Amino acid sequence: MPTWVRAMLKIEKLNFAYGDLKVLWDVDLEVHEGEIVTVVGANGAGKSTTLKNISRLVTPTSGSITFQGRDLGKMQPHHVVEAGLVQVPEGRRIFPEMTVMENLRMGSYVKATRPDRQKNIDWVFELFPRLREREKQLGGTMSGGEQQMLAIARGLMANPKVLLLDEPSLGLSPLLVKNIFDIITGINKQGVTILLVEQNVYQSLRIAHRAYVMETGRVVLTGTGEELLNNDHIKKAFLGM
Template structure:
């Protein structure tokens, strides 16, 4: 479904990604794990079109994304939950969700999708008229995910959804991600919380210093010696 081949990317003169190749198949929950600054967020930015790669190819459902702008990529069915959620704090919860359904394809079904999102995150319905800036950390993350779902994505990109959350909330969020995936949304999850992510995922990639250094089934990687040593202690 999504295919990155030998992607190189840089911020100005600083190269961050080196020959990164990743593949995500329809229906899968794939995770990309690695330490801070390894290039995880950059990889997501390349996929969602916020950063253009310097070389390599990237395609989604057989269609090249290299020249597509970020908003067009959303229309094609890729939606990203950025790091920290980046909800619109000055607007209401409902307005945030409505903005999630901005693309024409999603706007028609807005009401139905909204009902679905409220089913997954009942808390958001309770708070729909509240200003998003007043939400707690966990609620913000839910809103960010809900907002991304409003675009009816085929592929959902999640950037560190567990970051800064209490352990109980982390479990909740991960349960919800599994549920979303079970309902047919393909997921690419970027995480620093390696153990939880590997337990959850069908397949995983390990990224270090901008290079993919390992890949395999989530549970295999869990027992992978170097991964154990590096991340699980």
């Protein structure tokens, strides 16, 4: 079996610095087809920076990132999206002056996804009935939870092979947080592989097949979601137990 079948996305010895400030130290990470892989840790642990390196929004100092056997090292960000790695950024970053429908259409700007545009619109409206009700509403006038739904739906419009989610529960009420994680699980069950970065350790480990714990730019623990939920260090450091 080819290596990439076992690991769709593979990060090896990834190092990154903002100028003189080193942020990532020899990060190793794998995502296999069909998984939800979660990266958890405190604010400033390097989680979001890892995603930015994958998406080529920043350039690693050293190390390698491969996706389905392809080296991402020389790719531009739009080529990464075309390859099937689609990031939903922290803070949602929808287009506030555009309607819900216009935001969704922007999600399928990659030429290869345009033939699937209507099919994908129908799909995300099934996932998020609230968006169908508000398809003519300006994104900036929606609630935080609705904007997060729109951000995820816009990402799905690009036909992702791996959906990269950066802090999707940030700033949401507890009830909406549970709803977002249920939605993520549902998307995964429909065949989308997910790499999830989260500060909400309990909820994200609860849905994860495998997970990585980052502290000060390093991976310090890895295992199944269940294993890490039962880990004494995780309980003490993140769950207050």
